[in-house]
Amino acid sequence: MHRQTLLLHLLQCGESAVVVTLAGRLGFVLGGAFGIFTAGIDTNVGFDPKDPYRTPTAKEVLKDMGQRGMSYAKNFAIVGAMFSCTECLVESYRGKSDWKNSVISGCITGGAIGFRAGVKAGAIGCGGFAAFSAAIDYYLR
Template structure:
């Protein structure tokens, strides 16, 4: 089976490559288009974004404990204050990174699976994937929370996808 631009008749991007190299290009193309790969990449990017976001938000937090084991944190040496502050920032950043990675991976996998079943790429995929992801993340809190999670995440993901699909105006 010849893919346009990936060997076969007409050359394209794989012109001059051996059969083994053309096969490797074909496998890489299929691998990069798989739902598993897309989910892993979205999870990794979500984790990076969440870590940066968590680091920023924790550095701006004013809700750190004012006492540590019965003594005011301001009465501790500066080195100990920094140690505790950085440890708190690190744990908050890690928590945010895990949450963003999970949401990105789940959403991306669900959307890719829906797109594969429907065989088209449109806003309805985003809405359905957002609904499933939002409901799935909120189901432990009960059916009402799952319903609100479905609606909220569907609206948000559809709005973002609609914005990303807008033609550029130069």
């Protein structure tokens, strides 16, 4: 790749830094809300196998809700920022703005996330995230 082309791609992605930041922040908020919701309906919070009839205290439940909310928030933020950045790079490399960009970006993002658990998980993550991205893109366009 020529030096000028590389600089052009970097400038284009620099312009979309706002989009990547916004995706990360919205992912953080959505993930936090989802984590708090799932912790609220989880019946295993404060469960003690030695005393299965013990009711968890409000402090235990709130602590678990906070921990799970923060965990989900960080994960959703990373996925949102990673997908947005990858989509920017794919779009600038291809020079087109169409549905294929989100599918390719979904495959790269899902594969990278799943690859930590092995090659098979990476392939499943690639296919699953690409299919999800295609469905969302089809619905929105």
